[in-house]
Amino acid sequence: MSDPVKQIEPRTLRGFRDYLPELMIPREWMLEQARRVYRSYGFAPIDTPALEYAEILIGKGGAESDKLIYRFCDHGDRDVALRFDLTVPFARFAAQHIAKLGTPFKRYHMGPVWRGENTGQGRYREFWQCDFDTIGTTSNAADIEVALVIHDLLVALNLDKFRICINNRLLLNGVLDQFGMTDKAVPILHVLDKLSKIKRDATRQEMIEHAGITAEQANKVLDLAETEGTNTEKLDQLEKKFGASAHSAEGIKHLRQLLEVTAKAGVPQERILIDLSICRGLDYYTGTVYETFLTDLPDYGSVCSGGRYDNLAGLYTKQSLPGVGASLGLDRLLAALEELSLLESANTPAPVFIVQFTAERVGEYQRMARVLRAADIGVEVFPDAKKIGQQLQYAEKRGFKLALFAGPDDFARGTWNVKDLAKREETKGVPDAEVPALVKSMLTVYV
Amino acid sequence: MSDPVKQIEPRTLRGFRDYLPELMIPREWMLEQARRVYRSYGFAPIDTPALEYAEILIGKGGAESDKLIYRFCDHGDRDVALRFDLTVPFARFAAQHIAKLGTPFKRYHMGPVWRGENTGQGRYREFWQCDFDTIGTTSNAADIEVALVIHDLLVALNLDKFRICINNRLLLNGVLDQFGMTDKAVPILHVLDKLSKIKRDATRQEMIEHAGITAEQANKVLDLAETEGTNTEKLDQLEKKFGASAHSAEGIKHLRQLLEVTAKAGVPQERILIDLSICRGLDYYTGTVYETFLTDLPDYGSVCSGGRYDNLAGLYTKQSLPGVGASLGLDRLLAALEELSLLESANTPAPVFIVQFTAERVGEYQRMARVLRAADIGVEVFPDAKKIGQQLQYAEKRGFKLALFAGPDDFARGTWNVKDLAKREETKGVPDAEVPALVKSMLTVYV
Numbered sequence: 099m100s101d102p103v104k105q106i107e108p109r110t111l112r113g114f115r116d117y118l119p120e121l122m123i124p125r126e127w128m129l130e131q132a133r134r135v136y137r138s139y140g141f142a143p144i145d146t147p148a149l150e151y152a153e154i155l156i157g158k159g160g161a162e163s164d165k166l167i168y169r170f171c172d173h174g175d176r177d178v179a180l181r182f183d184l185t186v187p188f189a190r191f192a193a194q195h196i197a198k199l200g201t202p203f204k205r206y207h208m209g210p211v212w213r214g215e216n217t218g219q220g221r222y223r224e225f226w227q228c229d230f231d232t233i234g235t236t237s238n239a240a241d242i243e244v245a246l247v248i249h250d251l252l253v254a255l256n257l258d259k260f261r262i263c264i265n266n267r268l269l270l271n272g273v274l275d276q277f278g279m280t281d282k283a284v285p286i287l288h289v290l291d292k293l294s295k296i297k298r299d300a301t302r303q304e305m306i307e308h309a310g311i312t313a314e315q316a317n318k319v320l321d322l323a324e325t326e327g328t329n330t331e332k333l334d335q336l337e338k339k340f341g342a343s344a345h346s347a348e349g350i351k352h353l354r355q356l357l358e359v360t361a362k363a364g365v366p367q368e369r370i371l372i373d374l375s376i377c378r379g380l381d382y383y384t385g386t387v388y389e390t391f392l393t394d395l396p397d398y399g400s401v402c403s404g405g406r407y408d409n410l411a412g413l414y415t416k417q418s419l420p421g422v423g424a425s426l427g428l429d430r431l432l433a434a435l436e437e438l439s440l441l442e443s444a445n446t447p448a449p450v451f452i453v454q455f456t457a458e459r460v461g462e463y464q465r466m467a468r469v470l471r472a473a474d475i476g477v478e479v480f481p482d483a484k485k486i487g488q489q490l491q492y493a494e495k496r497g498f499k500l501a502l503f504a505g506p507d508d509f510a511r512g513t514w515n516v517k518d519l520a521k522r523e524e525t526k527g528v529p530d531a532e533v534p535a536l537v538k539s540m541l542t543v544y545v
Numbered sequence: 546m547s548d549p550v551k552q553i554e555p556r557t558l559r560g561f562r563d564y565l566p567e568l569m570i571p572r573e574w575m576l577e578q579a580r581r582v583y584r585s586y587g588f589a590p591i592d593t594p595a596l597e598y599a600e601i602l603i604g605k606g607g608a609e610s611d612k613l614i615y616r617f618c619d620h621g622d623r624d625v626a627l628r629f630d631l632t633v634p635f636a637r638f639a640a641q642h643i644a645k646l647g648t649p650f651k652r653y654h655m656g657p658v659w660r661g662e663n664t665g666q667g668r669y670r671e672f673w674q675c676d677f678d679t680i681g682t683t684s685n686a687a688d689i690e691v692a693l694v695i696h697d698l699l700v701a702l703n704l705d706k707f708r709i710c711i712n713n714r715l716l717l718n719g720v721l722d723q724f725g726m727t728d729k730a731v732p733i734l735h736v737l738d739k740l741s742k743i744k745r746d747a748t749r750q751e752m753i754e755h756a757g758i759t760a761e762q763a764n765k766v767l768d769l770a771e772t773e774g775t776n777t778e779k780l781d782q783l784e785k786k787f788g789a790s791a792h793s794a795e796g797i798k799h800l801r802q803l804l805e806v807t808a809k810a811g812v813p814q815e816r817i818l819i820d821l822s823i824c825r826g827l828d829y830y831t832g833t834v835y836e837t838f839l840t841d842l843p844d845y846g847s848v849c850s851g852g853r854y855d856n857l858a859g860l861y862t863k864q865s866l867p868g869v870g871a872s873l874g875l876d877r878l879l880a881a882l883e884e885l886s887l888l889e890s891a892n893t894p895a896p897v898f899i900v901q902f903t904a905e906r907v908g909e910y911q912r913m914a915r916v917l918r919a920a921d922i923g924v925e926v927f928p929d930a931k932k933i934g935q936q937l938q939y940a941e942k943r944g945f946k947l948a949l950f951a952g953p954d955d956f957a958r959g960t961w962n963v964k965d966l967a968k969r970e971e972t973k974g975v976p977d978a979e980v981p982a983l984v985k986s987m988l989t990v991y992v
Contacts, residue, residue, distance in 0.1 A: 168596075
């Protein structure tokens with residue numbers, strides 16, 4: 099890469115971005131938390147290619163979605179496209195491998211997806227999704243587990259003020275059936291999905307216009323959606339009003355079980371909200387649906403959403419694959435954590451910095467560094483024997499917590515000097531063998 | 546995704562593959578080890594977009610490489626391409642952000658790259674690279690650290706029989722200069738790079754044909770490359786023969802320092818081999834070069850390679866950015882670990898399975914599961930109350946280590962039954978509160 103003929107302007111494509119360490123460190127931490135929680139429930143990782151045959155991806159999310167897909171001809175003149183979500187590739191994956199994998203099959207999948215959308219505040223054309231699903235079972239136990247996973251995931255991400263809003267499409271459909279609106283269910287739920295954003299009057303108006311129902315009918319749906327009371331009170335009311343319908347009764351039973359099991363399993367119940375207005379716009383949800391809101395940032399929208407579907411992979415296989423799952427909006431949540439000041443601001447993943455006092459002693463510096471690394475403490479040794487002031491300036495800018503020094507006198511005595519960079523306190527003459535324990539104890543305040 | 550009109554054949558593109566859990570679990574483990582080791586040395590994570598302006602990527606690896614690039618027009622009629630390695634995007638990234646980041650800058654970057662190559666044994670069109678580099682310093686301490694990182698990385702991946710082969714282009718160039726072959730250095734080193742594959746006679750013949758040197762000249766180069774003895778003996782011989790050249794002397798000094806520091810830092814010296822035949826074909830390496838071979842699988846080629854370069858980002862900025870780094874061939878190493886039977890064969894990331902004896906007790910099962918998860922033990926609760934035999938069959942197929950059971954009698958007594966699935970031994974009537982400690986102790990044999 100030497101002898102440049104002409105210089106090229108270094109720039110990223112519109113709607114794409116680089117992740118510098120200050121943002122990538124918390125993003126990796128979030129991915130690690132998600133991975134840990136998914137795995138702790140027995141979800142196994144999978145991966146699928148970024149590129150697929152276009153016919154696999156096109157037509158799965160409607161004409162609007164097709165327009166956003168990056169699609170082109172490859173070297174072999176194949177019509178190919180970049181995945182726009184992880185659900186469609188998972189459907190293809192499941193159809194292809196389920197005979198080998200067996201059911202139930204629990205998987206998580208974390209990776210980038212691409213959409214040529216208009217870019218705006220926090221919207222990028224490449225972003226990560228973190229999906230988890232259990233397929234091959236219709237058991238409500240799997241639905242309940244999704245709520246547990248969402249809960250443990252947000253707790254793992256240091257969030258404690260959030261609400262998992264839960265509803266059941268069986269219940270919604272049963273009620274619409276009793277109201278005689280079954281044939282209008284799809285457009286009604288599409289509009290109802292906007293209730294939290296556009297308020298009751300506007301929602302009613304849209305229902306009248308787009309779903310072709312009367313104001314009276316719209317009010318009945320809205321009354322249902324706005325059912326008030328505690329979770330149990332809501333379900334009791336619904337049972338009284340709609341319990342006669344088999345669908346509604348089934349939906350209510352599933353929601354009751356969800357409350358019961360999550361309580362038993364130790365989830366604080368104020369974090370679970372039965373919310374009859376949640377329906378998720380997507381047509382393929384057929385049972386439990388989930389959305390998750392941060393109490394302090396309600397306008398961020400749902401950071402983890404999903405639901406139960408009857409058949410994942412109908413386009414690719416005749417085998418019916420019912421399932422339930424949800425998707426963590428990693429980048430939206432990253433922005434939220436940033437706004438809530440819940441991210442650390444370090445630019446280095448290592449807490450300890452070793453000053454290179456003299457080039458002759460790099461072996462000693464790296465020896466101590468490896469002793470600390472073996473004790474699971476990250477250590478950077480500065481590569482040049484520059485002035486100490488310059489090295490410390492670098493260390494502070496990067497966000498190291500502690501700096502270790504040793505010059506000729508220290509080597510003669512077998513000691514080190516340890517400096518807390520934030521407190522600007524120095525402990526001098528620490529015997530070599532005592533450094534790891536001291537460093538460990540000094541770092542505890544930062545964890 | 547209901548009502549399919551016609552079925553689409555579920556398939557991946559030629560040269561691409563799905564990662565099922567049995568392969569993805571070890572792959573995630575490898576990525577985690579690499580991440581941990583890189584971070585422990587203070588390398589910080591970054592990420593760059595999969596898509597770049599084509600002008601950023603085209604022409605960086607020669608015409609052959611350009612033909613392999615996935616390139617197309619996006620929605621905004623931009624000429625774009627998928628990255629084919631992580632080095633070129635890093636060069637663009639560094640030019641764009643180095644003023645903000647400051648130097649030295651240490652980064653790692655792990656992600657997929659795409660090349661429309663001919664596919665063959667273990668060669669895919671999408672594969673992961675795991676690069677790490679220190680830029681903004683010419684200090685040999687950074688070169689030495691690269692060897693330490695490679696060492697710790699392979700150890701973290703459970704490998705103990707490997708050799709990091711190291712050479713220095715300064716030395717090679719100095720010697721070629723003394724031989725009067727400076728103008729032929731590039732083609733000579735290109736051919737020399739093949740020595741381990743095609744043996745001495747064929748290499749000499751190629752040197753004569755492609756580099757236009759005499760047989761006598763070729764023999765001198767090959768004698769150098771095949772210098773024998775211990776690391777120190779080699780350097781002593783070279784010093785005597787070529788020490789008069791400033792370039793050669795500098796190269797020898799750097800190699801001596803590397804041996805001295807890695808020994809001091811505790812690296813078993815049989816894992817470091819000064820190998821004068823290693824030169825890396827790439828033109829841009831100018832100093833230390835590294836290749837890493839597994840003793841038991843020499844034919845796999847190098848699993849971790851790299852070197853020092855004078856200027857990373859000359860195409861994108863006038864600021865000179867010297868650096869040194871290496872790249873872990875993740876997928877090649879995954880294949881190697883598979884061949885060496887160093888991979889666990891589980892299809893689940895969780896070790897503990899809870900049988901769903903009765904649907905009424907899902908709350909109890911999930912309560913115990915969450916207690917174990919809080920103790921950092923992964924637990925899957927089966928979603929259906931199927932026959933126990935069927936559930937255990939599933940658990941064994943997936944590779945769970947332990948199964949927990951509790952039926953009505955157990956709940957009455959407040960006890961659980963714990964079964965070691967491999968040994969087929971069952972411990973009955975374990976009091977609820979004692980389960981976590983017992984499970985933990987039973988799992989220790991599997992870690």
